[in-house]
Amino acid sequence: MSTFDVIIVGGGPAGASSARILANSGLDVLLLEKANEYRYKPCAGGLSVKVLPYLPDGYGSVVERRLNRIVVHFDGRSIEFTYDKPVVYTVSRQTFDQFLRDKAQENGVNVHYNEMFLDAVMGDDIIEVVTNKSRYIGRYLVGADGYPSMVGNIVGIGSGYKSKVVALECEVPPIGKWMDAIHLFLFDGILGYGWIFPKKDTMAVGVGATVSSSRRELHQYLLRLFSAAGIGYVKPHGYVYPVGPNYRSRISRGGVILVGDAAGIADPFSGEGIYYALKSAQIVSSYIMSPFGSVESRFKKEIFNKQKRGKVLSFVFYKFFRYVFNQPMFEERGKNALRRFLEDGDFYYSVHFPWSRVLSAFLKGMNK
Ligand SMILES: Cc1cc2nc3c(=O)[nH]c(=O)nc-3n(C[C@H](O)[C@H](O)[C@H](O)COP(=O)(O)OP(=O)(O)OC[C@H]3O[C@@H](n4cnc5c(N)ncnc54)[C@H](O)[C@@H]3O)c2cc1C
Numbered sequence: 001m002s003t004f005d006v007i008i009v010g011g012g013p014a015g016a017s018s019a020r021i022l023a024n025s026g027l028d029v030l031l032l033e034k035a036n037e038y039r040y041k042p043c044a045g046g047l048s049v050k051v052l053p054y055l056p057d058g059y060g061s062v063v064e065r066r067l068n069r070i071v072v073h074f075d076g077r078s079i080e081f082t083y084d085k086p087v088v089y090t091v092s093r094q095t096f097d098q099f100l101r102d103k104a105q106e107n108g109v110n111v112h113y114n115e116m117f118l119d120a121v122m123g124d125d126i127i128e129v130v131t132n133k134s135r136y137i138g139r140y141l142v143g144a145d146g147y148p149s150m151v152g153n154i155v156g157i158g159s160g161y162k163s164k165v166v167a168l169e170c171e172v173p174p175i176g177k178w179m180d181a182i183h184l185f186l187f188d189g190i191l192g193y194g195w196i197f198p199k200k201d202t203m204a205v206g207v208g209a210t211v212s213s214s215r216r217e218l219h220q221y222l223l224r225l226f227s228a229a230g231i232g233y234v235k236p237h238g239y240v241y242p243v244g245p246n247y248r249s250r251i252s253r254g255g256v257i258l259v260g261d262a263a264g265i266a267d268p269f270s271g272e273g274i275y276y277a278l279k280s281a282q283i284v285s286s287y288i289m290s291p292f293g294s295v296e297s298r299f300k301k302e303i304f305n306k307q308k309r310g311k312v313l314s315f316v317f318y319k320f321f322r323y324v325f326n327q328p329m330f331e332e333r334g335k336n337a338l339r340r341f342l343e344d345g346d347f348y349y350s351v352h353f354p355w356s357r358v359l360s361a362f363l364k365g366m367n368k
Contacts, residue, residue, distance in 0.1 A: 004030040004110075006288060007129050007138035009117040009151050012041065013274050014260025015144030016100035017281035020056060023108040025289050030138070031109050032131060033101070034116035041093035042169055042237055044197045044204040046182065047274060048342040049087055054278035056103040064200040065090045069181035070338060073228065074325050075188075080181075081335040087342040088182050090199050117145065120154050122254055140255045140288050144281075147241045149262035157256065160249045161242035161264040163311070165192070165271050168218050168236040169206030171199075178203055178229060185228070186325070187221050191318040192271070194225040205231060208271050211240065243268040244276070245304035245311065252295050259284050263299070268307055269314040270341070276303060279345065309348040 006022050008015045011033030019031040033039070045064075052059070066086035072079045105111045112133075119130040120141055127141045143151025143158070152158030178196045185194035185207075192209025207222045215238050222236055242264035251263040259280040266273035283302055287295040324330045341347045 001128075001135050001137050002030075003137040004028045005138070006030070006140045006142060007032065007127070007136055008142040008144055009129075010144035010146060010260075010262070011035075011101045011104075011111065011113075012097055012144060012146060012260060012277065013100055014262070014277035014281050015142065016097065016104045017054065017278050018142050018144060018259055018285050019109040019111075020100070020104040020107050021281060021285035022288060023104065025285070027288070029104075029109045030136060031101070031104060031111045032115045032117055032129075033111065033113050036113050037101075038094045038098050041097060042239055043093045043274075044169065044195055044206060045091045045093055045096065045199060046195075046197050046204075046272070047089045047091060048270075048272060049089070050343055050345050051275050051278060052089075054275075054282065056100070058103070059099065062091055062095045062099045063089045064092060065179075065198055067180070067182050067198070070184065071181050072184045072186065072334070074186040074322070077325070079325075079331055079334070081338060083335075083339055087339060088197075090197050090204075092199055117150060120151065120256065122155070122256070125255070127255055138255070140257065142284060143256065143258040143262045144260050144277075145262050147261040147264065149258060151256065152251075152258050152262055155253050155256045157250045157253050158246070158258045158263055161246055162248050163244075163268060164211045164240050164242050165208050165266070166211050166215060166218060167206055167208035167239045167241075167271065168215065168222050169204060169208075169239070170234040170236040171202045172205055172231055172234050174198065174201055174203055175230065183229075185225050186318075186321055187224070188322060190218070190221060191315065193318075194221060196225075196229060205229070205234075206236065210243075241266060241273070243271060244307035247300075247304060247308075250296060251299060257284050257287070257295055265299075265303055265307070268311040269317070275345065279303060306346065306348045309351060313348065313351055 005027040023029045068083045068086045070081045116132045121128040129136045179198040183196040190209040194207040197204040244265040246264040251258045260277035265276045
């Protein structure tokens with residue numbers, strides 16, 4: 001049976017990046033991906049610029065658009081934020097993820113496509129991994145298999161996510177006036193938003209919100225977005241995935257550790273998951289290379305504590321934005337806050353709510 005230092009299940013951003021970093025540090029790494037090369041992944045493909053430092057050299061070749069304009073729409077009105085440099089890049093997940101897997105391979109990772117993880121048997125210091133093709137031994141097993149995680153289910157970790165997002169999304173042909181900005185659509189009644197993200201020659205269009213909204217309800221909001229944007233009906237696909245912080249259950253047991261969506265750590269405010277997939281890949285890799293303390297506490301310090309604040313922001317923002325949308329405060333502060341959110345992974349630590357102004361705007365709105 002072949003033996004590896006680390007066996008990674010799942011070749012999305014979390015798995016491919018963990019694999020690359022670990023192999024680069026001299027470890028023997030096996031990456032198992034159940035699909036083939038260039039597999040399709042439903043995703044709007046938006047990368048906030050805080051992702052860029054986590055990407056390997058050469059990522060520019062898979063970027064489809066670099067956008068410095070964000071337009072926020074609500075109730076027939078739009079507010080435009082223009083920045084002096086790009087704040088969001090868009091990619092197609094097929095080529096982006098393939099680029100990350102190819103970089104892992106270039107760095108010495110054994111990448112096996114069309115090989116599906118089926119089971120894991122934990123020994124004292126080793127883990128036996130069973131796939132549809134073979135059996136392997138590893139010192140560590142990293143579950144980067146997205147949501148729901150089979151690795152997590154088998155080992156009994158990572159379940160019980162408290163918050164989930166439900167999303168409806170489709171790709172549509174380009175329409176000129178939507179192609180040079182990120183468009184966000186706010187709606188009364190859901191804790192979430194709609195989007196149009198322009199790619200090279202398509203547009204990702206969707207709506208996502210916390211699971212308190214049903215798919216049927218979200219579908220109505222998507223129809224409103226289609227109508228506002230002049231997009232003909234396209235049947236969307238529906239998805240559910242967890243957002244952090246995931247305090248409810250462990251994300252590791254023995255030598256098994258979950259990362260990315262498998263660990264349930266997408267952003268609670270935006271639903272952005274690629275940043276945290278890459279961030280968790282970095283945390284898990286540095287833990288495996290120097291396994292002092294607990295990996296749980298590293299996740300808590302570097303991800304969960306921030307996301308706890310993000311969750312509060314998310315609730316307050318989506319509940320109350322309608323009372324401040326028309327205030328100059330939203331235009332002034334919104335532009336800067338959004339830039340900081342997109343640029344800075346520690347953004348949530350800098351959020352201090354102007355509670356008195358929010359309250360006064362709220363009361364003004366109520367009195368109208
Ligand atoms: C509609 C929608 C829009 C989104 N838009 C954005 C966005 O614009 N920006 C953003 O940052 N995030 C976005 N996200 C979230 C983002 O897509 C995820 O957070 C991100 O893909 C997580 O990466 P990952 O590597 O953890 O998992 P994944 O990308 O899901 O990768 C998991 C991999 O594991 C493989 N796998 C699964 N099971 C097995 C198995 N048993 N054996 C072997 N391989 C296996 C899968 O084939 C897959 O390749 C969006 C999500 C949705 C649903």
